[in-house]
Amino acid sequence: MITDIYKAIKHSLKTSNYSYCKLLIQNTEKLRRKVLEEAYELIKETLTKPLNKHRLLNEFCDLLFHMTVVIYHYQIQPKLIKQEMLNRKKPN
Structure with missing residues (x-):
C-alpha cells in the first residue's frame, strides 16, 4: 500500500506544475504540521462515542x-520500511 501511495506522489510531482504534494515537499514545516494534525484527528476520532469507523x-x-x-521527501524507499518492520518481527 505504501508503495502505491509513494508512486502516486512521485507521479504527481513529475506531471504537475502545482500539486498538493509539491506544496508539502517544498514546505517541510507545513508537512510536519499536517502530520501532527492528521495524527491528532485520528486519535480524536477514536475517542468519539459511538465510534464512527468510516471517519x-x-x-x-x-x-x-x-x-x-515525509518518507518521499527524505528519500526513504518503501522497501526499507518493509524491511524494518520485518526486522522488528519477533521470532516464534
Whole structure:
C-alpha cells in the first residue's frame, strides 16, 4: 500500500506544475504540521462515542498519505520500511 501511495506522489510531482504534494515537499514545516494534525484527528476520532469507523478510516488514510510524503521527501524507499518492520518481527 505504501508503495502505491509513494508512486502516486512521485507521479504527481513529475506531471504537475502545482500539486498538493509539491506544496508539502517544498514546505517541510507545513508537512510536519499536517502530520501532527492528521495524527491528532485520528486519535480524536477514536475517542468519539459511538465510534464512527468510516471517519476513523478516513483519518487513518489521511495520516498514512502525509507520512508517505515525509518518507518521499527524505528519500526513504518503501522497501526499507518493509524491511524494518520485518526486522522488528519477533521470532516464534
